[in-house]
Amino acid sequence: MxxxxxxxxxxxxxxxxxxxxxxxxxxxxxxxxxxxxxxxxxxEPPPKPPTGFVRMAPLVVPAIGTQKVEQFVTVVVTLEVVLDKVPYVQARQPLVYDRCLSTLYAAVDDRSVMTGNLVNIIAVKEKLAAAAAKVVGEGVVQNVLVQVVTQRNL
Known part of the structure; x- marks a missing residue:
């Protein structure tokens, strides 16, 4: 058992x-x-449309302090544009340049693109992309390529 x-x-x-x-x-x-x-x-995200480039003239802006101009900021940019809109952007380039220059003047004046006394390049790219989009339309400018930033103290 x-x-x-x-x-x-x-x-x-x-x-x-x-x-x-x-x-x-x-x-x-x-x-x-x-x-x-x-x-x-x-x-997969949709493929990025083919792009071309539009060179801009240098943007030169004074950074004004309490009593005088403290420094000059020079920014050289190239716009990355949808390929079939390159001739349109080139035709409106003076307007785009004017809007970018006005935007950069305002941004340096209110110090929204400045970190201390240095230029914040990411903020500059965002501001200039928004300014260009106001002139040529949304989705035309794919990117703002900042090539050169110089600051000259006085």
Whole structure:
């Protein structure tokens, strides 16, 4: 009788261990292994339209202090434009230049593009991109490429 009890306990123990192992394996596969069908498909962004470049004349702006001009800021930029709009932007380049110069004057005056006495190039790019978009329309200017920034203290 003792042998039969031992065999029954052994079989029950093996069944419990097998069930626990199978349950653990199922949980592992469900929550920890990546499945192809459940993974969200990554959508590729639409391709960037072909672009061309429009060079701008240097923008020279005085930084005026409390009583006098403290420094001159010169920024040389090139506009990255949608390729089929390059002739349109070139035709309106004097207006774009005027808007960019006015924007840069205002930004240097209110010091929104200055970090201490240094020019914040990222802020300049954002301001000039917004200014150009007001003249030629949204989506035409893809990027403002800042080529040179010089500051001359007086």
């Amino acid at each position: 003792g042998v039969i009890k031992a065999v029954i306990l052994l079989v029950l123990g093996l069944l419990l261990l097998g069930g626990a192992g199978f349950g653990g394996w199922m949980i592992y596969n469900k929550y920890f292994v990546e499945h192809e069908e459940s993974a969200p498909k990554k959508e």
